Amino acid sequence: INIPRQLSAVMSARHVDRRPPAAGEGAALPCGDALWCVEGRVVEEFVMEQPIPPYLFAFAVGELGFRDVGPRTRVYSEAAPAVLDAAGAEFAGTEDMIRQGERLFGDYEWERFDLLVLPPSFPYGGMENPRMVFLTPTVIKGNASGAQVVAHELAHSWTGNLITNKTNEHFWLNEGFTTYAERRIVEVVQGEERAALNIGIGWRGLKEEMERFSDNMEFTKLKTKQEGVDPDDVYSHVPYEKGFQFLWRIEREVGRPVFDEFLKKYIATFKFKSIDTETFLEFLKTNIPGIEKKIDLVLWTEGTGIPPDASEPISNIYTKIVTLANEFRAGRMLGEDEVADWQGQEWELYLENLPKSVEASQILALDARYRLSESKDYEVKVAFLQLAISSRCSQYYGEVEKTLKEVGRMKYLRPLYTALVQGNGRQEEKIFAKRVFTEARDCYHPIAQGVVESIFSKHL
16 A cells, blocks of 8 residues: 555555555556655555455555554554543453453454544444454443444454355344354453343344334345345344344253354354355254254244244343333433443433333433433433434434534434434424534445435435
């Protein structure tokens, strides 16, 4: 990669050298040798020994700084000390997660696990490029809870990067397995209760996707038909959470020790290959004989909706939070002693289990006590702002506008814009949403722009 000398490059590959351009290298390129060798430029060399699918080819160039946080991990970002220090603190436990992943799933095959914190316009939570994971800055929360996103991208090092879905119609093989692997890592590193909260939030998200696709249940299947479909238009929690539920169901049936051995054999057998759902199911039936008689594999992979043998998590904290959310419907406000130990995930689960529309006075009272609209955790803030929009609390529209203009992560854009424009009789909100998008559009990634435009085309 030929770049200006004052910049640096990182890539999903092993860095080999940073050197002056050599005469003759640019001769066959459109720029020609004269531009290739112009004063003030350098060449960054990379090599990738392992085979990867093309969607994992990634690089970035900028004024980058870094912090070492472990023997195999360096955190990069724009050279702003405050961002680097915060990211270094947030992801300080990465090496422990790598070791736990190796214990569960086998050797880490990629040598390094570096992280790049991108600008706020990055449209995803993370992208699992081997050796160089890309992250949104919204995962830096100040309490190490953002490391759960890193756990997910790390888990892809085995499920997704080592074994890849053959086409997007089998996307659950990447994301369902990775969600399962992520929660196994979180369970060891952060505890069973934290993993259960993660499962609970996922369960709620899965149920909401059933409502979203109620008029097109094809996309509630694990194995989907996507000919003529833009994958970004049907991107959802389904391959993640229904895929997780399927694997969790198998684990419950055969027991964790048996399933762990199966997973290690599965990864060792298919590493550096792309497979489809049928290949996985045949391997499953061969290595766990009779499983098809105990679990309806066709229903799970080709059926619509949530199978009846899917399961909510069983956890004291999960049950308590859902109960408290149900009590809010009757007007009961949370006590400060009840939430003293809550982090972002507890609040997220609580807010997502509240009714979609409650009295505006209840929203105002909740925020007056706990300042959720000012939370530095975007998961909490966006969940609260969705409630505020649904309850027509226009006092919060300024905060909604600020949020939509400062981040480009689709996880936040999609629900906020949808809440503003869906349904009848929301002309003021629809005008507001179109104005905000017009002003913020150029700061969004093109994929995010397309997602918002598809929301508008459906509801406006």
